[in-house]
Structure formats: C-alpha cells, structure tokens
Amino acid sequence: MSICELRGVSKTYGSGAVEVHAVRNVSLSIEVGEFTAFVGPSGSGKTTLLNQVGCLDTPSAGEVLIQGRGTGDLGDKQLAALRASEIGFIFQSFNLIPVLTASENVELALSLAGESGGKQRAVELLDQVGLEGLANRRPNQLSGGQQQRVAIARALVKKPSLVIADEPTANLDSANGEAVLDLMRQLNQDLGVTFLFSTHDPMVMKHATRIVTLHDGEVVSDERKET
Amino acid sequence: MSLFTLALRNLFRAKRRVVLSSAAIVVGVFYLIIGQSFIGGMNESIVRSAEDGLTGHLLLRPADYPKFGAAYPVDVLLTLTPDARTLLAGEATAWTERQIFSVTASSSGDSLRLRGIGYDPVRDPSVFSRQVWEVDGVIPETAEQGVLLTSGAARLLELKAGDSVVLQARTHKGAINALEVPIAGLVTTTNMAIDRTSVYVPQALTRDLIRSELPSHIGVKLAHRDEAFGFGDRLLAAQGSTAEVLTWFDETKDLLRMQEIRSKALNMLVAVLMLMSSLAIANTILMAAHERTREIGTLRAMGMTKARVLALFLTEGGLMGVGAGLLGAVLGGGGAYYLSLNPVNLANFAGNGMGDQLQFSSWLYGEFSWPIVLIPVLVSIVVAVLASIYPARVASKMVVAEAVRAE
Numbered sequence A: 001m002s003i004c005e006l007r008g009v010s011k012t013y014g015s016g017a018v019e020v021h022a023v024r025n026v027s028l029s030i031e032v033g034e035f036t037a038f039v040g041p042s043g044s045g046k047t048t049l050l051n052q053v054g055c056l057d058t059p060s061a062g063e064v065l066i067q068g069r070g071t072g073d074l075g076d077k078q079l080a081a082l083r084a085s086e087i088g089f090i091f092q093s094f095n096l097i098p099v100l101t102a103s104e105n106v107e108l109a110l111s112l113a114g115e116s117g118g119k120q121r122a123v124e125l126l127d128q129v130g131l132e133g134l135a136n137r138r139p140n141q142l143s144g145g146q147q148q149r150v151a152i153a154r155a156l157v158k159k160p161s162l163v164i165a166d167e168p169t170a171n172l173d174s175a176n177g178e179a180v181l182d183l184m185r186q187l188n189q190d191l192g193v194t195f196l197f198s199t200h201d202p203m204v205m206k207h208a209t210r211i212v213t214l215h216d217g218e219v220v221s222d223e224r225k226e227t
Numbered sequence B: 001m002s003l004f005t006l007a008l009r010n011l012f013r014a015k016r017r018v019v020l021s022s023a024a025i026v027v028g029v030f031y032l033i034i035g036q037s038f039i040g041g042m043n044e045s046i047v048r049s050a051e052d053g054l055t056g057h058l059l060l061r062p063a064d065y066p067k068f069g070a071a072y073p074v075d076v077l078l079t080l081t082p083d084a085r086t087l088l089a090g091e092a093t094a095w096t097e098r099q100i101f102s103v104t105a106s107s108s109g110d111s112l113r114l115r116g117i118g119y120d121p122v123r124d125p126s127v128f129s130r131q132v133w134e135v136d137g138v139i140p141e142t143a144e145q146g147v148l149l150t151s152g153a154a155r156l157l158e159l160k161a162g163d164s165v166v167l168q169a170r171t172h173k174g175a176i177n178a179l180e181v182p183i184a185g186l187v188t189t190t191n192m193a194i195d196r197t198s199v200y201v202p203q204a205l206t207r208d209l210i211r212s213e214l215p216s217h218i219g220v221k222l223a224h225r226d227e228a229f230g231f232g233d234r235l236l237a238a239q240g241s242t243a244e245v246l247t248w249f250d251e252t253k254d255l256l257r258m259q260e261i262r263s264k265a266l267n268m269l270v271a272v273l274m275l276m277s278s279l280a281i282a283n284t285i286l287m288a289a290h291e292r293t294r295e296i297g298t299l300r301a302m303g304m305t306k307a308r309v310l311a312l313f314l315t316e317g318g319l320m321g322v323g324a325g326l327l328g329a330v331l332g333g334g335g336a337y338y339l340s341l342n343p344v345n346l347a348n349f350a351g352n353g354m355g356d357q358l359q360f361s362s363w364l365y366g367e368f369s370w371p372i373v374l375i376p377v378l379v380s381i382v383v384a385v386l387a388s389i390y391p392a393r394v395a396s397k398m399v400v401a402e403a404v405r406a407e
C-alpha cells in the first residue's frame, strides 16, 4: 500500500530571472515499510522534495497524497493535525526543544498528536533507543548522538505512518552515525516504520532498500534492492 | 506538556533579559499604587479635616456670609425656625451651635488676630470630632476656666497653658469689648487651617464677649456624609432665605479638583512608563521569536498550529506582565498598607506659615484598597499582552520549511 504519493510535483523558488526550479515534475510513490534514500549532488532538490512529502511546504504544481488523501486544499489546522499524527521528522541538527528534557521532548510529540499517557511511553521508548537513565536530561546535557536518538524516539512515539529524516547523520561522527542508522534500520524492520531519507552518506545508501537519485530537481534513477 | 509550562520555561531561560525589560512595569505599577494611595489618603484627609474642623457634614450660617478672608461678622446671627429645629432634632445624628467671631489676642506687647470658635462644651464634640487632638492642659467648659488656645497661635504669642491672655472683640451690636482670661490648655488639632489661627472659647465666655446668645453657625452631623446634600436642601427650605447651607463638599471641592488634576498627571506619567516598557517587552519577545526560529519551525513540524504558536508567545508576554505587575503590586501595595497605618506628618516638612490656608490635616495617610493595588496589575498584564501581539504574529507566520533549518 502506498503511504505517500507524489503526482507531477514541481517546486519553483523566486520568479523571472532568479527563478529556481528546485524540483521538476516528480512522480513517485512510497510504500509501507520502505527504507528509502534520496541521493544526489548538493542543490539537486533532496531537501525541497522532502519538504513536499512532509507537508512542510506546498508544491508550485502537482499533488501530494498522504494515505490516498490529497493535501492541496488543507488549511493550517488540518495540515498541522496531519503532521502531528502521521509524520515524524528527524533533522540534521537534531532540533530538540532546549527547555524540555529528553522525555518531555518525546511527550510533547504525543500530546500534539492528541494522545495521553505520555511520560511512561516516552521513557520506555527512550530505553528502547539506548538512552536508559537519560530521560531527565536537557538537550545541552546530551551528546550529538544521544540527541539524535531522542529525536528518533520523538519522531516514533506517536506511531506515524512515515518518518522523514533530512541528512540525519551529517552532524555525527562516523561511529555515531552508523549506530543511529543501525537503530533506524532496526526500528524499520522490527516495527515496520516507513523511513524516508536524504543523504550524502554512503553508509545510509548501504542500508537503504530503495535509492532515488535526483539531479537538477529531476528523478534520474529509482532502484529497489532486494532484502 | 502545556503551553503554559513551555512559556514559563522559555522565560526562565532568558531571565536576565526578561527582568530588565519588565523592570519599567514594576516601577510603573509601584509608582501608580503609591501615588494613588497618597492621593486617595489626601482626599480623605481633606474631607475629614473639613468635617472635623469647621464644617461638619454641613453648616447652616447667615445668608451672604463672607466666603474668603478672616472676617467673621457677628452682626447678623441665626434664629432657628421651629421647622428647622424639628428637622434637626428628628433627623440629624448630632448638631451644635457655634459662634464664630473675629478676636484679637494680646499678651505682653504682641497681639494676633484670630478666629474665635465659641463652642457648646457638651454638644460640640459630637459634631466636630476631637479624636486626633493633642491637648496640653484641659479643655475649658466654663467661662471661669478660660480658653483653649491653638498651639501655633500660642507659639507666636509666646504663651503657655496657665498664662492669661487679653481677648478683644466686637459685640453683636458693634461695641468693643475686652476680657482678660486664663489659658486652660493648648491644642494641636492637626488641621493646618486651625492650628495657627484660632482660639476655642467656651459658649459662656463667648456670650460675655459678643453679648448675644444666638449662634452664627449650626454644625450638623448626619449618618453618612452623602446625606448632606439632600438634608441641606430641606434644612434651607425649613429655615428660609435668611440663611445659607455649606456642605463638606462645597468646602472641599476646589482642593478635591486639584487632587483630580494631580491624579491625572500621575496616570499620564505612568502611561508613558507603561508605553516605554511595552516597547521593551515587544523588543524582547521579538528577539526571542527570531532566536527561536528553528524551535518554532520544529514545533510547527511536530504539528503545532499557527494559532498555538501565537498563543505561546502571547502567554510569554502576558506572564511577563503578570510577574512584573505582581512584583510592583507587592512593593507598592506593601508601601501603601504601611502608609495607611503609619502616616507621614507634613508639618515636619512644611516651612513656617505653609498650610495656614489649607484645610487639611498635616497627617498624611496612604489609602489602602484592593482596587488601587489590583487595577495596575490588570493594566500591566494588558500592556504586556498587547506588546506581544506583533512579535507573536511574526513567530506564527514563519515559513516552516525554512524555520526548521535556521541556524
């Protein structure tokens, strides 16, 4: 089943002489359980495309469907609700809320998704991503690798249908990057969570079940690996 | 994780900046409370001084009585009509006759023109309260005991209790009359219009001096000062056009109007302070919104709506108003409460002669009341929330895709 489908999506920044076609007429479909990597040179449109998939931005042309439903005419409230319950985000710079502890960051995601019973589920999930005993630390008391694990727990706690990660290992050293990737791959296999990355990291590509290559905003290849 | 907790933590994170930018609100609230407390206290003191000093709740006196200056004629006196007498007996809480007359007091060499207050020893205190009087000696009740001289006048004449003084006045018919009388006591009434300018003379002695039993004034006390206006009209109707009525309000309205101007000036000053602090708060919240761009983007990506982001920043601004307002209220309210129990004596600051014409007590109490304390807190909350609207809108309108990747 398709979790997310792009139909002829384009994104153009600016207009006239300074017009940038960041994404050009991309159509593709993300299936349940996939571990997909968007690769391509810098400026090829990976981040822009992820923004469209994650409903953080609206396409200039084309349509984004999440679980078969079009998102083009949703308002701020409905888009927010969609992101809150269906889509988890992991960022290159971790993006934890600095005034909240690790477990509170995770709880916040749950409460925004309108679910209760936060604290216990947050701590359980933090244990599961290898952060036993660190639940009450603030982000500035955690290493980069630990922060990204909190971010993974935060993205997963609401059981989203899709987790989007834009260069999740770019700010980590190779050992930490690999550990974080192993964790995501494991969660993908154990829990069946669908992941969608952008990356320059060959490590990520090695783990991916599907690699979509972009160039100048266009999909130039789309390969599925047999697992 | 409530919006409120998040807002509180964010404020705590930037506490130094928050404290600095809301300091003006603390000062404004403090200043407003203390100022209004003093003005309120002064208003009460002005009214009380009139009530307890020379006017009572209201005064009946001969028509066309001189309004200004130190002339206290006794050529025309009052004869109460039976109707007026019935009304007073039936509805006034208390009433008393006074003979107010011009008198020259002389000691060896010095002489001083004073206001003589001829009083009924029994009934006078029930209309004109002596609660705050300080008396050195005794309050005379008979002609033989002599007079009660105000302390300011005694100082000018270099007299003390037990000395004697020569009083010279015109009789009802205009002849000159003089008596040497003992000084039974000295009094400080704390009413600045009385303390240097008057001598209290018991009724029997006054009658010897002005040679008439008729009063020049009837002082009236009612159940409540607000009844003075209605009662005054009826008393005048009963007495007829030979008399006029002066209420505590007639006597104090000029001073009270000055107080209103003072109050407006204070409010304007505080409004300027509040405006300044609203700019400081707006600036602080705007800085916070920019600094926290990535955080705002993240919250939006996690599913927070624009409206909730707006509410978050308004809450942060509002909390600054609550905190600063409450701190100012505790300081100002504490000060006002203290001043309501421990008055300041203006006589300690006033130069010689100042205040002779001012009918209010030299003891200045602060007024303490909940509206005086709580209204400024509400004002500061409203100011802080209004100041946060613009920065909160900036925060809520950020483009999510860009905000999540901001540095």
Ligand SMILES: Nc1ncnc2c1ncn2[C@@H]1O[C@H](COP(=O)(O)OP(=O)(O)OP(=O)(O)O)[C@@H](O)[C@H]1O
Binding pocket: A013, A014, A020, A021, A022, A040, A041, A042, A043, A044, A045, A046, A047, A048, A049, A198, B402
């Ligand atoms: N907000 C924007 N305004 C104008 N142009 C933009 C904006 N965001 C991206 N672009 C342009 O769109 C193109 C695609 O950018 P995008 O960030 O999607 O690339 P990317 O593949 O993620 O690159 P990288 O690997 O460096 O992250 C680039 O040419 C970029 O300059």
Ligand SMILES: [Mg+2]
Binding pocket: A046, A047, A048, A166, A198
């Ligand atoms: Mg990118």
